[in-house]
Amino acid sequence: xxxxxxxxxxxxxxxxxxxxxxxxxxxxxxxxxxxxxxxxxxxxxxxxxxxxxxxxxxxxxxxxxxxxxxxxxxxxxxxxxxxxxxxxxxxxxxxxxxxxxxxxxxxxxxxxxxxxxxxxxxxxxxxxxxxxxxxxxxxxxxxxxxxxxxxxxxxxxxxxxxxxxxxxxxxxxxxxxxxxxxxxxxxxxxxxxxxxxxxxxxxxxxxxxxxxxxxxxxxxxxxxxxxxxxxxxxxxxxxxxxxxxxxxxxxxxxxxxxxxxxxxxxxxxxxxxxxxxxxxxxxxxxxxxxxxxxxxxxxxxxxxxxxxxxxxxxxxxxxxxxxxxxxxxxxxxxxxxxxxxxxxxxxxxxxxxxxxxxxxxxxxxxxxxxxxxxxxxxxxxxxxxxxxxxxxxxxxxxxxxxxxxxxxxxxxxxxxxxxxxxxxxxxxxxx
Amino acid sequence: xxxxxxxxxxxxxxxxxxxxxxxxxxxxxxxxxxxxxxxxxxxxxxxxxxxxxxxxxxxxxxxxxxxxxxxxxxxxxxxxxxxxxxxxxxxxxxxxxxxxxxxxxxxxxxxxxxxxxxxxxxxxxxxxxxxxxxxxxxxxxxxxxxxxxxxxxxxxxxxxxxxxxxxxxxxxxxxxxxxxxxxxxxxxxxxxxxxxxxxxxxxxxxxxxxxxxxxxxxxxxxxxxxxxxxxxxxxxxxxxxxxxxxxxxxxxxxxxxxxxxxxxxxxxxxxxxxxxxxxxxxxxxxxxxxxxxxxxxxxxxx
Numbered sequence: 108x109x110x111x112x113x114x115x116x117x118x119x120x121x122x123x124x125x126x127x128x129x130x131x132x133x134x135x136x137x138x139x140x141x142x143x144x145x146x147x148x149x150x151x152x153x154x155x156x157x158x159x160x161x162x163x164x165x166x167x168x169x170x171x172x173x174x175x176x177x178x179x180x181x182x183x184x185x186x187x188x189x190x191x192x193x194x195x196x197x198x199x200x201x202x203x204x205x206x207x208x209x210x211x212x213x214x215x216x217x218x219x220x221x222x223x224x225x226x227x228x229x230x231x232x233x234x235x236x237x238x239x240x241x242x243x244x245x246x247x248x249x250x251x252x253x254x255x256x257x258x259x260x261x262x263x264x265x266x267x268x269x270x271x272x273x274x275x276x277x278x279x280x281x282x283x284x285x286x287x288x289x290x291x292x293x294x295x296x297x298x299x300x301x302x303x304x305x306x307x308x309x310x311x312x313x314x315x316x317x318x319x320x321x322x323x324x325x326x327x328x329x330x331x332x333x334x335x336x337x338x339x340x341x342x343x344x345x346x347x348x349x350x351x352x353x354x355x356x357x358x359x360x361x362x363x364x365x366x367x368x369x370x371x372x373x374x375x376x377x378x379x380x381x382x383x384x385x386x387x388x389x390x391x392x393x394x395x396x397x398x399x400x401x402x403x404x405x406x407x408x409x410x411x412x413x414x415x416x417x418x419x420x421x422x423x424x425x426x427x428x429x430x431x432x433x434x435x436x437x438x439x440x441x442x443x444x445x446x447x448x449x450x451x452x453x454x455x456x457x458x459x460x461x462x463x464x465x466x467x468x469x470x471x472x473x474x475x476x477x478x479x480x481x482x483x484x485x486x487x488x489x490x491x492x493x494x495x496x497x498x499x500x501x502x503x504x505x506x507x508x509x510x511x512x513x514x515x516x517x518x519x520x521x522x523x524x525x526x527x528x529x530x531x532x533x534x535x536x537x538x
Numbered sequence: 539x540x541x542x543x544x545x546x547x548x549x550x551x552x553x554x555x556x557x558x559x560x561x562x563x564x565x566x567x568x569x570x571x572x573x574x575x576x577x578x579x580x581x582x583x584x585x586x587x588x589x590x591x592x593x594x595x596x597x598x599x600x601x602x603x604x605x606x607x608x609x610x611x612x613x614x615x616x617x618x619x620x621x622x623x624x625x626x627x628x629x630x631x632x633x634x635x636x637x638x639x640x641x642x643x644x645x646x647x648x649x650x651x652x653x654x655x656x657x658x659x660x661x662x663x664x665x666x667x668x669x670x671x672x673x674x675x676x677x678x679x680x681x682x683x684x685x686x687x688x689x690x691x692x693x694x695x696x697x698x699x700x701x702x703x704x705x706x707x708x709x710x711x712x713x714x715x716x717x718x719x720x721x722x723x724x725x726x727x728x729x730x731x732x733x734x735x736x737x738x739x740x741x742x743x744x745x746x747x748x749x750x751x752x753x754x755x756x757x758x759x760x761x762x763x764x765x766x767x768x769x770x771x772x773x774x775x776x777x778x779x780x781x782x783x784x785x786x787x788x789x790x791x792x793x794x795x796x797x798x799x800x801x802x803x804x805x806x807x808x809x810x811x812x813x814x815x816x817x818x819x820x821x822x823x824x825x826x827x828x829x830x831x832x833x834x835x836x837x838x839x840x
Contacts, residue, residue, distance in 0.1 A: 219588035506607075
């Protein structure tokens with residue numbers, strides 16, 4: 108009796124353990140169906156959550172497409188953490204056919220084998236509008252949506268950054284914003300002299316502090332100046348780098364931010380700006396949507412372009428958000444037709460009017476608060492991605508060398524000269 | 539005789555094998571195998587599932603040693619373990635001296651434990667409310683005429699000190715609970731005898747409480763080290779997720795998180811993250827072994 112128990116129980120335990128282990132191993136991302144087409148099914152994983160304006164617009168487009176074609180679009184509204192799900196599912200061959208992507212993450216998704224070159228779609232016709240996709244997407248937008256592997260996404264939104272203000276209290280900036288960096292500093296000094304605080308800054312967000320040096324670098328040296336700093340120590344020898352750092356230092360030394368600006372708990376400073384405690388805030392195109400609940404009555408958020416510097420570049424920043432197609436999708440032709448359907452003017456107009464974002468289509472006006480950014484992008488002779496793409500190309504260096512060093516400059520702890528010499532030596536020793 | 543004893547013992551030993559096997563298999567699949575895989579990936583350059591891992595020898599470890607940011611994060615972790623630990627256990631001992639004879643001590647003990655069960659998200663929100671430049675703390679200091687003491691508490695210079703204070707505030711109740719349960723088991727007559735012999739409270743602590751709780755202290759100290767080396771969420775609660783935590787506030791676990799995610803915008807470096815994990819494990823192991831040796835003593839039987 109004891110022997111038989113001894114003989115059987117542990118074996119049962121072993122099988123139980125093995126079953127449990129295999130069950131744990133099987134816990135992955137569920138396949139949502141990329142079945143062989145009789146009625147084709149397209150799977151789409153989205154970064155939007157149910158209830159957000161973009162989700163409503165896309166859901167309407169999907170419903171109309173399904174009705175018009177009989178194709179089923181199996182959509183999952185995953186929210187902002189969708190990227191990991193896409194990569195993990197893609198790794199085991201169960202990724203979606205289409206997923207949301209951003210221009211600064213194309214290379215990352217592409218390294219996982221998840222990005223198809225969609226350049227050929229530029230010659231395809233958008234249904235109902237009867238225009239070629241390439242004819243309504245400006246070259247700058249197409250370029251921003253590409254990496255070395257080609258066009259990585261079909262954009263549904265443009266992003267940029269600049270200096271936000273309240274057009275109700277400063278209507279003069281809407282018509283005639285400070286043209287040069289010196290003008291901006293002079294304007295800020297005037298506000299300070301009158302007892303106001305010119306700039307709100309969430310200094311605990313290093314990426315927001317870096318907006319200043321990034322813009323000054325591309326203004327002084329043109330697109331690529333910041334990215335060159337991460338590429339090799341020689342990038343720091345460019346005289347434009349010191350000039351940009353000196354302008355940054357002037358800004359900091361002038362004391363134009365709210366008290367203890369390096370110690371704010373995000374989003375305290377931008378919300379204070381929305382309550383008119385400060386006049387300006389350097390930020391991304393999303394700031395209006397983010398601060399809308401905190402804006403005082405009558406507040407009219409608007410953004411002007413980062414001012415130029417004498418003899419410098421007037422490039423525009425373009426980042427894009429859009430749809431990427433998985434090369435392993437069994438229905439690439441259907442995926443392309445679906446995206447062309449979604450690019451119709453009726454949906455892209457709603458990106459502007461309902462989501463209050465810039466549409467990528469040149470024939471759709473941006474919402475009023477972003478009109479200046481759209482104008483700059485459409486007129487730009489040269490463009491750069493957000494952060495000059497340095498955060499994407501050299502992310503370790505960006506996090507561990509550049510941002511910490513910029514924080515020191517921006518907190519007034521080091522001089523422009525120290526910034527350049529420390530940057531050069533730290534880049535040399537960073538592996 | 540010897541042969542038959544050996545036979546019985548051998549039979550008894552073999553009985554354990556099948557009973558042990560399920561646990562061993564589960565442990566192997568869930569702990570040993572992932573640990574081995576992690577160690578392997580620490581010698582590679584790898585961006586995650588779906589990408590190829592390229593063997594690059596000790597490059598991740600060498601990069602870590604030459605990366606001043608990681609060294610700062612490592613130093614911060616050590617400071618947190620040592621300085622934070624000193625505060626936690628000093629406060630715990632103080633509480634043991636004061637609370638042993640206090641009325642309502644179980645209520646106080648519960649109150650001290652409360653921070654331990656608060657969610658880091660709630661703490662993060664409270665931090666913004668309290669420590670912002672125009673937050674409650676600076677407001678109160680100004681109102682009582684101590685304007686000169688107002689600070690940018692969450693700025694790069696002070697944030698790590700604030701984080702240590704918060705960790706001490708959160709953790710102390712936990713160790714008080716562990717140690718006090720041991721103190722409660724000490725017979726009262728020992729203290730009565732000590733009092734009759736003229737021992738004051740400190741002497742009672744030194745000669746009775748401390749020796750009789752030493753084994754609990756050893757366990758508590760090990761738990762502290764393991765927890766402190768992994769310090770992560772409280773840093774994020776203080777700094778938020780909109781940007782990367784400032785270097786002054788980063789712990790080794792935060793550096794690992796930045797390597798896993800690539801930071802706010804960037805590509806993941808899972809090979810580096812694995813190497814950081816291995817170093818954190820080694821640090822924990824070294825500290826735990828050192829602590830066990832330092833606090834080694836025979837448990838006093840009552």
